Amino acid sequence: MHPKTLIAVFSLNERENIAELAGTISGLGLDADILVIDDDSLDGTQAVLPELAAKHRSLSYIVRKGARGRGFSEIDAINYAATRGYEYLLEMDADFSHDPADIVKLLETAPYYDMVIGSRYIGGGQETGRSLARRLLSRAANRYIRSMLDLKSVHDCTSGFRCYNKEAVRTLSSRQLKSRGPSVLVEMLLVLRDRRIAEVPVIYRGRKKGKSKFSLGLLLESVRTVIRLKRRGVPESI
Ligand SMILES: Nc1nc2c(ncn2[C@@H]2O[C@H](COP(=O)(O)OP(=O)(O)OP(=O)(O)O)[C@@H](O)[C@H]2O)c(=O)[nH]1
Ligand SMILES: [Mg+2]
Numbered sequence: 001m002h003p004k005t006l007i008a009v010f011s012l013n014e015r016e017n018i019a020e021l022a023g024t025i026s027g028l029g030l031d032a033d034i035l036v037i038d039d040d041s042l043d044g045t046q047a048v049l050p051e052l053a054a055k056h057r058s059l060s061y062i063v064r065k066g067a068r069g070r071g072f073s074e075i076d077a078i079n080y081a082a083t084r085g086y087e088y089l090l091e092m093d094a095d096f097s098h099d100p101a102d103i104v105k106l107l108e109t110a111p112y113y114d115m116v117i118g119s120r121y122i123g124g125g126q127e128t129g130r131s132l133a134r135r136l137l138s139r140a141a142n143r144y145i146r147s148m149l150d151l152k153s154v155h156d157c158t159s160g161f162r163c164y165n166k167e168a169v170r171t172l173s174s175r176q177l178k179s180r181g182p183s184v185l186v187e188m189l190l191v192l193r194d195r196r197i198a199e200v201p202v203i204y205r206g207r208k209k210g211k212s213k214f215s216l217g218l219l220l221e222s223v224r225t226v227i228r229l230k231r232r233g234v235p236e237s238i
Contacts, residue, residue: 003058004087005032005107008077010070010160011094013043016209019052024100026056030107033086036061036094037076039068043210070160071184075177081164082173090163095207097129098161102202106163114168114195117154118161118202125156125199129206134214141222145186148226155199157189158182168192176235181218183225191234 007025011018018036025034034056038045040063049061062076074091081089088110092098102118109116120127121142127135138158145157160182164172172188179187 002084002086003031003033005030006077006081006084006086006089007032007034007103008081008089008091009034009036009094010073010077010091011036011038011041011045012068012213013041013045014038014094014210015041015044015048017095017207018045019048020208021094021096021100022052022056022059025103026058028100028103030103032058032090032103032107034059035077035080037073038063039073040065067180069180070182071177071179071187074184074188078169078172081169085166086169087166088163089169092161093207095210097204097207099203099205102161102200105200105202106161109198109200110163110165112196113198114165115189115192115197116163117156117159117197117199118204119156119159119199120202120204121155122199122201124201125203126201127204129204137219141219144223145226148230149186149190151189151193154189154193154197158185159202159204160185161202161204164192168195171195174237176238178228178235179221179225181221183218183222186222186225187229187235190229 053059106116119125142157151157175191177184177187
């Protein structure tokens, strides 16, 4: 029997963060497995992963080959959780932008909802540590998404710090998610929009070490995704 929860951590070139993050999550003493989904990192992350799996019994990893992207990686995480029947799938970044201590808050709320979002944009939530320009861009993107897709009841539509229950995971695994990049988070939210969704406040901090993978290309893909979702609605069942 495996634990109830799978914590999926997405990594691309996170050698400087991943060992510390794995240690911090393990140190929380949760009834949870950790799955690192690495996109064929070339910075040495791949060499660290077997060491981490040996050190932390609850940690597994997938090194993806082929097309890179948070969207593709997300599908791997969903399928991993769905086929193994975890009660909860919690997802987060590998760069300490999401405080591991907040995992507990998300999991405490999870039994009452289909999806719990760690939110920067509700009372008690905040974004710190990134440049003003980046923070304003995040806010503007969120506003655009909320109004374009009529998602007004959710305050932080692009947060990648989330927890889904088994039913939500099953639904997501039955859909053909099309986003290659981080806009997959918006696509998933849209699929689950009529389910029970809660937001809990989190303080999003800038990455601890390493380089951002944010790019103009990813921003444009996100805009295209929102326009596609507005025109055609949520992805169909597989
Ligand atoms: N598996 C996978 N993970 C990715 C990919 N791109 C980014 N990530 C991870 O997703 C998380 C978010 O990416 P970041 O580069 O931190 O992007 P961001 O949070 O918008 O930017 P900063 O935090 O400001 O650097 C990090 O843990 C990355 O390592 C990808 O293509 N595949
Ligand atoms: Mg980040």
